[in-house]
Amino acid sequence: MRDEQPNVARMWDYHLGGDRAGAADRRLADAVTAACPEVPRAARASRAFLGRVVRHLVDLGVRQFLDLGAGLPTDRNTHEMAGGSRVVYVDIDPLAVLHNRISVVGNPDVTVVQADVRDPELVLRHRDVRHYIDFERPVAVLALAVYHLVPDAEEPAAGTAAIYDHVAPGSYLAISHGSADQAPERAARVTDLYAANGLTLRPRSRSEITTIFDRFGLVGPGLVAADRWHPATPSPPAVPAGWYGGLGRKAGL
Ligand SMILES: C[S@@+](CC[C@H](N)C(=O)[O-])C[C@H]1O[C@@H](n2cnc3c(N)ncnc32)[C@H](O)[C@@H]1O
DSSP states (O other): OOOTTTOOOHHHHHHOOOOOOOOHHHHHHHHHHHOOOOHHHHHHHHHHHHHHHHHHHHTTOOOOEETTTTTOSSOOOOHHSTTTTTEEEEEHHHHHHHHHHTTTTTTTTEEEEEOOOTTTHHHHHHHHHHHHTTSOOOOOEEEEEEEGGGGOOSHHHHHHHHHHHHHHTTTEEEEEEEOOSSOOOOOOOOOHHHHTOOOOOOOHHHHHHHHHHTSSSOOTTSSSEEEGGSSSSSOOOOTOOEEEEEEEOOOOO
């Protein structure tokens, strides 16, 4: 059963060097890497961006995180990097939810919710989300490597608009997102591979990704190659196939 249908959470885990992928996941992930060899590096760049953005937000005093499309706990996860913060992981995938639940058993500051980011009202009004996140205070919403799995042109921006209206001033939205800007033919091959396996992938241009930030004003270096966002080393090479990362803020505090 597990090997019949590739699954994006397990494929991402495989690209990151995890061990939860089945044969079908590995087959498609390997085909993706053959079509676009930069993909595993883009996955690592996106994950490293998560670490830097969480630490940056903690330094800014943020103590609440809503992690949308959280994925499997392959690496150090948000709650481990934001020690002492309230963290809610959200994912549509039951397996990702299960593994995250197991990884946070006994931690009173962290919970895991199964929900669809395409229904932001359901996420924001979910009982567990409201129990853990005080929306009267600033919160960081993380949407890393998830909106490229939402195919509809308008849907991600509609979702972040609802989030903007719901969160307190001083809240943040971090997004990382795959793009076809730098390598359109390779990106098209990957999109076709996903489609042939019943999965959707929607790389977006830099300007399309910018619109997903809605009214959250981009801060810091703006929307840049994920490994150029407050890099750990002065001049890391950008991921050639294009993987953007950025942080936006709701003004008012
Ligand atoms: C590529 S992984 C990214 C994981 C993690 N955010 C990271 O950056 O390492 C994408 C995750 O988004 C989840 N996902 C895809 N579509 C979703 C949706 N509509 N609602 C919630 N989660 C979704 C998948 O199940 C998967 O776990």
